[in-house]
Amino acid sequence: MTCALEFQDVHFAYQDGPESLRGISIAVKKGEKVALVGPNGAGKTTLLLMCNGTLRPTKGRVLLDGEALAYDTRSLREVRRKVGLVFQNSDAQLFAPTVWQDVAFGPVNLGMPADRVKSVVARALHDVGLVGFEKRPPHHLSGGEKKRVAIAGVLAMDPEVIVFDEPTSSLDPATAEEVMDLLDEVNHSGRTVILSTHDVELAYRWADTVVLMDQGEVLSTGTAEALFSDVALLHRARLKPPVVMDLFRELAGRGVLSREAPPGNALAFTDLVERQVLGRVSPDGHGRIYIADVGDGAADRVKTLLSSGTVERVGAMGTKAKRFAGDEKIALDFTYGVIDKCLLRAVNGENSLVLTSGGMVEHTVGRIAAYMTESGRQIEVCRM
Numbered sequence: 014m015t016c017a018l019e020f021q022d023v024h025f026a027y028q029d030g031p032e033s034l035r036g037i038s039i040a041v042k043k044g045e046k047v048a049l050v051g052p053n054g055a056g057k058t059t060l061l062l063m064c065n066g067t068l069r070p071t072k073g074r075v076l077l078d079g080e081a082l083a084y085d086t087r088s089l090r091e092v093r094r095k096v097g098l099v100f101q102n103s104d105a106q107l108f109a110p111t112v113w114q115d116v117a118f119g120p121v122n123l124g125m126p127a128d129r130v131k132s133v134v135a136r137a138l139h140d141v142g143l144v145g146f147e148k149r150p151p152h153h154l155s156g157g158e159k160k161r162v163a164i165a166g167v168l169a170m171d172p173e174v175i176v177f178d179e180p181t182s183s184l185d186p187a188t189a190e191e192v193m194d195l196l197d198e199v200n201h202s203g204r205t206v207i208l209s210t211h212d213v214e215l216a217y218r219w220a221d222t223v224v225l226m227d228q229g230e231v232l233s234t235g236t237a238e239a240l241f242s243d244v245a246l247l248h249r250a251r252l253k254p255p256v257v258m259d260l261f262r263e264l265a266g267r268g269v270l271s272r273e274a275p276p277g278n279a280l281a282f283t284d285l286v287e288r289q290v291l292g293r294v295s296p297d298g299h300g301r302i303y304i305a306d307v308g309d310g311a312a313d314r315v316k317t318l319l320s321s322g323t324v325e326r327v328g329a330m331g332t333k334a335k336r337f338a339g340d341e342k343i344a345l346d347f348t349y350g351v352i353d354k355c356l357l358r359a360v361n362g363e364n365s366l367v368l369t370s371g372g373m374v375e376h377t378v379g380r381i382a383a384y385m386t387e388s389g390r391q392i393e394v395c396r397m
């Protein structure tokens with residue numbers, strides 16, 4: 014399978030400086046969620062700037078869709094259409110007098126006809142939940158709103174790969190979760206997403222693949238559960254394990270849990286404790302998970318369900334579902350990591366409702382089915 018992006022023995026030195034990247038080799042598959050994790054100065058931003066040709070390796074090469082990047086103006090224009098980059102500091106990315114003009118900048122520069130620009134900008138602002146913000150000056154927006162404008166600017170180019178440098182830095186926890194949910198939505202629409210972070214909790218919950226970097230090198234690449242269970246490696250990169258992994262390690266150290274198969278999330282961890290400590294998997298007595306596609310006509314069905322008192326918790330995945338919940342004045346218990354939180358509630362016997370839309374409906378059904386296979390539990394799914 015062709016990789017979306019590949020780095021082959023990439024080296025880079027800023028002018029008159031030492032090497033900031035020292036032989037990086039990484040292959041990113043199409044549709045994958047990849048987190049570059051590492052301490053300050055590891056080289057994450059430098060590597061991300063290579064994804065769309067902003068920086069050029071001093072040695073080695075970067076491949077996009079199996080083709081080595083070329084750095085002439087015409088090739089770079091094509092690369093930037095395929096790879097969108099969202100900077101850590103939104104202020105560095107937003108410069109136009111209005112939100113609309115900012116988001117339209119890329120499409121206009123690509124030479125898109127005016128009516129097409131109008132429709133892609135409207136679509137991008139809709140996708141990030143910023144309809145009504147068109148005439149506002151970007152520099153008067155909150156940090157979370159600015160981040161959304163920057164993401165809309167990238168989405169308007171309809172890229173195959175989206176790269177985010179520290180997507181949640183300087184955002185409060187609730188806004189950070191909204192942005193992460195938006196990144197999931199972008200990924201579920203078929204795009205490859207690469208981000209950099211030093212937040213191990215974020216990478217542990219989110220990534221399919223984690224690349225651990227330090228001092229311009231890749232220390233290790235693997236699944237979050239494999240990589241974050243290696244404390245010595247994390248220590249080398251001056252990082253701490255995620256809380257769930259820390260608890261797992263303590264319990265494994267005392268012989269309460271087996272060291273094999275470290276858990277990938279809180280749900281897997283609690284299942285592990287139940288199975289290995291109590292020697293059981295309770296196969297029934299579970300709650301139900303309702304899944305509502307918030308398209309036309311969903312409001313009445315959802316309201317009937319909620320007024321019946323059958324559902325204890327409600328979660329929303331994606332911008333459209335969150336807007337629906339806002340419009341219908343539905344209080345949300347879960348806004349990020351919704352499926353796993355509903356699975357945890359279901360195992361505890363509570364019914365929950367997932368509001369979502371489009372391709373995320375199938376994703377939700379698939380994730381629940383996978384969990385049932387892994388855990389041996391039966392959870393009833395009701396699509397509405």
Ligand SMILES: Nc1ncnc2c1ncn2[C@@H]1O[C@H](COP(=O)(O)OP(=O)(O)OP(=O)(O)O)[C@@H](O)[C@H]1O
Nearest residue numbers: 027028030033051052053054055056057058059060
């Ligand atoms: N414009 C620049 N000019 C010279 N050196 C730079 C420049 N930008 C980064 N560096 C150096 O390159 C190395 C890697 O920096 P980089 O910003 O890529 O790391 P990072 O992992 O993104 O760090 P952080 O988590 O702090 O953002 C550092 O030693 C840094 O000092």
